[in-house]
Amino acid sequence: MPSITSAGIGSGLDIESLIGKLVAVERTPINQLKTHTDGLKTQLSAYGKIQSALAAMRDAAGKLTKPDTWAASMGNSSDATAVSVSPSASAPTGNVAVMVNRLASAQSVSSKVIPVGQAVGQGTMTIELGKWTEAPPPADPNDPVPPPTFDPKAGGSPININLPAGPYQLAQVRDEINKSNAGVVASIVTDSSGPRLVIRSSETGATNGFRIKVANSDGQPDGEGLSALSYDPGTSLTPMTRNQAAGNASVLLNGLSVDSESNTLKDSIEGMTINLLKASTAEVNLTIGPDKDSIKKAINDFATAYNAVATLMGDQTKYDAATKKGAALQGDSSVVGLQFEMRGLVGGTSSVGGKYSRFAEIGLNPSTGGVFKTDTGKLDAALGDLASLKTLFMGTDSNNPSNVGLAKQLQSFADKALGFDGRVTNRQSGLQKAIDNDAKSTERLETKVSLTEKRLRARYTALDTQMSQLTGLSNYVTQQLKAMGN
Template sequence: MATISSPGIGSGLDIKSIVSQLVALEKVPLDNLKLQAATVQTKISVYGEIKSLVSKLSDAASKLGSLTTYTAVSASSSKPDLVSVSAGGGTAANSFGISVDRLAQAQSYASVSLDGSLPIGQGTLSIQPGRYNSTPTFAASVGVDPITIDIEADDTLADVASKINSQNAGVTATLLNDGSGQRLLLTSKTTGEAAGFELTVTDSDGNNTDASGLSRLVNGGTVTQYGQDAAITVNGSIAVTSSSNTFKDVVSGLSLTLSDNATVGTTAQINVAANNGTVRTAVEEFVAAYNTLNNFLNEATKFDPAQKSAGLLQGDSTAVGLQNALRGMLQSTMSGSQFGRLADIGVTALRGGNLEIDNTKFTAALSNTDELNKFFRTDNGNPLSNGFALKLKNFAQGLLATDGLFKNKQDALERALNRNSSDQERVNAKVARIEAQLNRRYSALDAQVASLTALNNYVAQQVTMWNNAKSN
């Protein structure tokens, strides 16, 4: 049978409050452990942010260590709306003029006007890739078979166009309504002389050249435009052709594109020059990435004596060691270039560790891209004297490696969390035992006090009765 317990009723003591206060005292270590766990969790987040900032610094170092940063060029055209130009890294500085002789065009073919609502006639249609010479005489592409398409007895012109478009025939088929009927139009998918084609038929009526049946697609049909290569003249004497309006590697790494608005006789001046802007941008991005990391570390490790407050990682040997290593690297030297350290190219450290670019000094260094390339990229086989970008990248990758600083620090912090969790479990178990013990002891005390109270009341009652009887 269940019993109802209400500690304190017998004695009048507030046993629940007493036990609660005593248990609260036992829980003080638990509060401290929870605070410690929250601090460790915050440290894990902070180190995650530091890791992210180091990764960004590594990316900036990679860009400084990329050859394309130093071989970038800028190309320009005097008439970019008619002749556009692009250049890949490493293209030699150059300047030349071009004159447009002709634009590239695709071959087009048109049949005679036919009644599109009626069947065209049964047979086989063939499209042979090739080219036309100046005669014009067609020459089939060597080793390339024609595309053959079966035309059924009830197929209309629309059906023929659809069947052509469903094949990989190198042409696009459309229908043109000229007011008196429909014409089948075929156009090469690509421009250039070599992208031509010839249309032939095998008519089921046995006559492939008459004006009835499938023969009507070729009888009277005409090539409305022959395929043509684009052509330009460079510096007034060098003829260059291309199957499209884009000329690749006219100069190694350089591409020219003629717009549809260009006309025969259009001229343009092309200039190619080294683009030092990519080096400047790469250095500026490195400085920005480093300063962001340095500011974060400064804030995390600072101590304010006036406010008597400290950053979360103040005194943390890992964070302080990382900060010192980075600052030491800024002062390191390299060999193999006329520039020995960052300060030589105008990148100097300020009080507090941030970097600043001396624009005058850096601009002067930019005039010697080859030496800047060596300063950042030279591999001497010696980690102490390698190019700065190589040195910094290797350092950052070491930190980010699976067995690097950040992984080791994360593992250490997670072990601390696990220990803290175990400690909390032990404190909770201890508190539960103590609470149970206190409830038993105070319940027993409550019963004893209740018994003594009852005895006291009985004795008092007897004394009163005795006194009353004596007075009578």
């Protein structure tokens, strides 16, 4: 905010206007520096965009130099409703025949109907995972069938669920079971008869069956109260009903019988995850082959990233004849050099071997402006020879390690340009240094202008005072002469 001053009152001169114009002249170099700095900042911003685009192109080219990109596999199933497959890069190509005789299952038991609001009781429930083995039938059909035997799961231990205070409602018992991490999941299922507690193994497989022992608070294992939720066929009292037994999946893989606790086979065939969805009445054929779609996408992504760099460099270095103005980096030797080198790489040849030696042979045609124009038909045909295509992008000459595929060449080019001592990095550092120097020069000039304004104001204030005194003296003399004349 300008200060309030009375300069000019004594002399009648517009001193503030005079000082303002003189200071404006002194600020001319500052304004010129600002224009220069703005230009530098525009160039630095343009280099930032080029840096980002080059990094994206480098990453896209780098993906085509990774073996995993070319080893990607895809799997098809003749009946995806019964069996699906997810191959990894290590999966062998070919066919696998799968027959699902039985899916893996989880044990499930249910209680009798327990009306809403009815107390369940209190005590302790003990849940233990393990395998149930049915006893063989007796030799004499008239003899009683022996109860099944229970083998606790290796590494497991019984889980006690204490329900000391009550009486507990069915929903509260369900919640306590689910909080116990006992390897089972409890839920309440309601039908026309009323609500029941259903307990199911968290995981499938024969060893994930379970038994439930209950110590009722009244000490009576009578099937009432909390003991109504016990399940142990090895004893005489089993109030809960088994709806489904825990069992393993039974599968034929290429004719070989395979038993699995899970419906997801991860280790049966190396590199393949086979998902069993339902039992099948006929063999399901799984076909494993190279994932040409993902490879094609990687190539198209590379072409798009390269075109973005080429287009950006072209826009930043062009000259508009109509407006007679150049873009931010028009004539910039560093960018022009990068453009020239990039075009040389994409238009050049590779001598590392294989069927292809140039991008144009696989449908990536360098066109006007240095960008790729993709011929989809040619690219699809080239995908029929993945070995040669892979060599074009990431091959290495065994006799000359520096002779590499075109994607490796472009990746190396971008790494050098963006590296610690690269052309892009050096140019950015130079521009930033020039901007910092302009800021320092501006600060010095602002100090100079401030001192100049202070000096001018002191001089004109003194002049104003002097002229005021002279004016007063002149008026006094005039008055005296007039008085003498009278």
